[in-house]
Amino acid sequence: MMQLKQSFLGLLSVAFVMSGGIAKADQVDIIALISDTSNPYWKTTEDGLENTAKEMGIKINVYSLQNAADSEGQLNQCEAALLKNPKAIIFSPVDSVNLGSCLRKATEKKIVLVDIDGNIDENRVKEMGSDVAFSVGSNNYEIGKKAAEYLDGQTGKVLIIEGPSSSPNGLFRVQGFQENMGKGLTVIASQPADWDRLKAADITSSVVTKNPDLSIVFAANDTMALGAVEALRALNINSVKVIGIDGTVDAVQSIKEGRLTASVAQLPYLMAKEAIKKTDAFLKDRKALPFRQYVPILTLDQAVFERNDDPLLQYVR
Amino acid sequence: MRTYLGLMFVGLLLLCAVCSFLSDVFLTWPNFLNILTASATIGLLAIGASFIIGSGGLDLSVGSLMALSSVVAIQFSTHSPFPFLQTLCLCLVVAAVAGGVNGFLIGRKIPAFIATLGMLSLARGLALIFSNGRPVYGLPDSILFLGQGRVIGIPVPVFIFLGIILFCHVLLRHTKFGRYSLMIGDNVNAARNAGIRIQRHLIWLYAFSGMLAAVAGLLFMGRVNAADPNAGMMYELTAITATIIGGTSLSGGKASVIGAVLGALIMSVLQNGLTLVNVPSYYQQVAVGIVLIVAVAFGQWRGGHAATN
Amino acid sequence: MLLRIEGLHKHYGGVHALDDVSLSVDTGTVIGLVGDNGAGKSTLMKCVTGAEKPDHGSIVFDGQPIGLTPFDSRQAGIEMIYQDLDLCLRQDVTANIFLGREDLVHLWGMQTPFMNHKAMNESGRALIQTLNADIDVSKEAGSLSGGQRQAVAIARALLHHPKLLVMDEPTAALGVREITKVLNLIRSLKDQGITVILISHRLSDIFEVADRIVMMRHGKIVDDNAVSETSLTKVTQRLMM
Ligand SMILES: Nc1ncnc2c1ncn2[C@@H]1O[C@H](COP(=O)(O)OP(=O)(O)O)[C@@H](O)[C@H]1O
Numbered sequence A: 001m002m003q004l005k006q007s008f009l010g011l012l013s014v015a016f017v018m019s020g021g022i023a024k025a026d027q028v029d030i031i032a033l034i035s036d037t038s039n040p041y042w043k044t045t046e047d048g049l050e051n052t053a054k055e056m057g058i059k060i061n062v063y064s065l066q067n068a069a070d071s072e073g074q075l076n077q078c079e080a081a082l083l084k085n086p087k088a089i090i091f092s093p094v095d096s097v098n099l100g101s102c103l104r105k106a107t108e109k110k111i112v113l114v115d116i117d118g119n120i121d122e123n124r125v126k127e128m129g130s131d132v133a134f135s136v137g138s139n140n141y142e143i144g145k146k147a148a149e150y151l152d153g154q155t156g157k158v159l160i161i162e163g164p165s166s167s168p169n170g171l172f173r174v175q176g177f178q179e180n181m182g183k184g185l186t187v188i189a190s191q192p193a194d195w196d197r198l199k200a201a202d203i204t205s206s207v208v209t210k211n212p213d214l215s216i217v218f219a220a221n222d223t224m225a226l227g228a229v230e231a232l233r234a235l236n237i238n239s240v241k242v243i244g245i246d247g248t249v250d251a252v253q254s255i256k257e258g259r260l261t262a263s264v265a266q267l268p269y270l271m272a273k274e275a276i277k278k279t280d281a282f283l284k285d286r287k288a289l290p291f292r293q294y295v296p297i298l299t300l301d302q303a304v305f306e307r308n309d310d311p312l313l314q315y316v317r
Numbered sequence B: 001m002r003t004y005l006g007l008m009f010v011g012l013l014l015l016c017a018v019c020s021f022l023s024d025v026f027l028t029w030p031n032f033l034n035i036l037t038a039s040a041t042i043g044l045l046a047i048g049a050s051f052i053i054g055s056g057g058l059d060l061s062v063g064s065l066m067a068l069s070s071v072v073a074i075q076f077s078t079h080s081p082f083p084f085l086q087t088l089c090l091c092l093v094v095a096a097v098a099g100g101v102n103g104f105l106i107g108r109k110i111p112a113f114i115a116t117l118g119m120l121s122l123a124r125g126l127a128l129i130f131s132n133g134r135p136v137y138g139l140p141d142s143i144l145f146l147g148q149g150r151v152i153g154i155p156v157p158v159f160i161f162l163g164i165i166l167f168c169h170v171l172l173r174h175t176k177f178g179r180y181s182l183m184i185g186d187n188v189n190a191a192r193n194a195g196i197r198i199q200r201h202l203i204w205l206y207a208f209s210g211m212l213a214a215v216a217g218l219l220f221m222g223r224v225n226a227a228d229p230n231a232g233m234m235y236e237l238t239a240i241t242a243t244i245i246g247g248t249s250l251s252g253g254k255a256s257v258i259g260a261v262l263g264a265l266i267m268s269v270l271q272n273g274l275t276l277v278n279v280p281s282y283y284q285q286v287a288v289g290i291v292l293i294v295a296v297a298f299g300q301w302r303g304g305h306a307a308t309n
Numbered sequence C: 001m002l003l004r005i006e007g008l009h010k011h012y013g014g015v016h017a018l019d020d021v022s023l024s025v026d027t028g029t030v031i032g033l034v035g036d037n038g039a040g041k042s043t044l045m046k047c048v049t050g051a052e053k054p055d056h057g058s059i060v061f062d063g064q065p066i067g068l069t070p071f072d073s074r075q076a077g078i079e080m081i082y083q084d085l086d087l088c089l090r091q092d093v094t095a096n097i098f099l100g101r102e103d104l105v106h107l108w109g110m111q112t113p114f115m116n117h118k119a120m121n122e123s124g125r126a127l128i129q130t131l132n133a134d135i136d137v138s139k140e141a142g143s144l145s146g147g148q149r150q151a152v153a154i155a156r157a158l159l160h161h162p163k164l165l166v167m168d169e170p171t172a173a174l175g176v177r178e179i180t181k182v183l184n185l186i187r188s189l190k191d192q193g194i195t196v197i198l199i200s201h202r203l204s205d206i207f208e209v210a211d212r213i214v215m216m217r218h219g220k221i222v223d224d225n226a227v228s229e230t231s232l233t234k235v236t237q238r239l240m241m
């Protein structure tokens, strides 16, 4: 035991002496706190953040979560980030308040705060005493609206597959869709499938069995849309159009194969790129921007891929 | 046990040395406080787990009980004239009742794994029902103070953590409650034949585990500003990991509060250090797995060694 | 009369382990309980200590109907040294001796919830010494030899001066010298007025210390004699039948 202690103390002192000369991982310009990177959306965001920062010569650390609901873990990461004194923190909170205390401290330390993915409520953040410069993300209402516009001029019965009732994003998408739907369309059912492929498939099967003249399925994300596609194929129905949201890899594949009709793509890579660029510009000129900084969205269908001329297509992964 | 804890402590210091070698921020007072605060929730659950595992049992429901107790407590105390007291009491009572149900079932020969696995799902479901699946915002300031407040510059969760460590250490080593828990884990027949009322004890034991989860839930909600029905997901496994790293054997009869706390600190230092050094989260999971296996293999080897003496 | 058992029945699934057993035990006597393996000796005694619940029948101890749990029977003054000794092998000797009977610290005449480790260690050590055993009471029970474990189990049983002590095959795993110790102990307990029921396969032991020999077979009592009225050969013959 004694010997162990001595050798340990020796090691410790060596470490201290050496640590003076070694390059530390501490100097960093931007720290980004994002969600769970096992989700392709956040993995693409992470790539976008890191690649863009590298291209621009900005030092960035990206902290991601192992579990999208880990609000305390993210708070711990945020507290750790504060100690590194970055110039800016780009964050996407697990829920609208979990980072509250940390963001307040960041504001006191004059660290620039930028929201990414647009889930925070501007007023609530202000109430909690933190100053967020702006928020970069897609407009979920616009996304739903885009899907509705894609169906312009069509007629028939519509099934809406919603996200979980707890998700504001899902609600805005559905709202955007419903409020901008063409006159010829009637919604016969609107049910939540909680972002779940199988639930979406079950809902689709039962609705289409009762309503064989169903013509359109709108799902609040691609996972559910693909579930609907599978259910329809299993019933040998080819006449129903299915529209999803996100433009995931699977969805793109399905569109190219002619199964999924269309997907309104969010472009996380572009979102990440914009976030870095705008943050960098803000750090340089401190020019205030409108709070909501929307990232363009792109409706994907077979025709778009065939033309292959939209510049935004480079951000579709 | 004692030598193992000594070596664990050396291991922890070594880990700190490596981290401070890679990051100047690591070995600072504010970061030290960060680590202590971050380890409080898992630490409390790990202390509970050391009692439970020491008794030869298992409690998989603690993560869900964190969520259930905090959600129910907040939902039913928003308009109370004494929001703090009511939240505190409700939190403890809800978790104690749910834990008591665990203990009751286990006393009636339902395997602990199954009883608490059922409670894991049941309590999580109830938490989602009571909160409509959404975090409940707008906590009383007094609860926020529990999670975010500071007294003489030290975060309140740290005080609560230290207080409960002391309380539980005394409970385990110096009261019949602690001793009987270990006796039951060591030889349940002997304990029963010696006149210990096993069924009654198990109810209290699991209720106690639930109450520690409730305190963890209070700290959690104070820290993140919300009573979150998704709080504490997978925390039960992290807590068990910390307890095992801390030297508690899965076969029962032995436990250490200090060990559980050391285990939680090791996990917390790993997470904090790897974050500061900017190691991606995938590698953090790998590191936790390696530490667990190395610690247990080491304990195994040392245990075998002691047995041949 | 200290103990009266009447019409006791116990089934384990299809096995009729106790079949209408009645037995009375006088205060201050030593009873030898003999019979083949599986005769029901242990089961009968476990019913007395509350370790097992009889299906039917009554047990009266010291004038009171007995409760059905080990807690109640220990309260009433019944101690049993079980065949497997019932030690917690990962706990120290003191903890094992005081299991279920822990001393608490008293402050200003008030009981605190804290265990009095010092007092327990001291009286545990003293008790072990009176048993002529050489054991470090701070050692884990799992590190002790068979004879030492036996001593710890005896110490636990004697801690609070029981009225009835049941010993289930206490000499089965012991050497000659240790057996003599146990028999001497039984004699001295008898002198102190403690009633002892000794289950054993070693008839010679029983003839050395017992006043009465009770024989069981297939869950029934088949023979019950004062030692003075029978002999080793007779009992051996009865057992072989
Ligand atoms: N826990 C138990 N479960 C099932 N059967 C048992 C149990 N305990 C004892 N028995 C059975 O009851 C009968 C009496 O056993 P026991 O009282 O241990 O006999 P003895 O002590 O005389 O050797 C045996 O047939 C034994 O197999």
Ligand SMILES: [Mg+2]
Pocket: C041, C042, C043, C083, C168
């Ligand atoms: Mg027997």
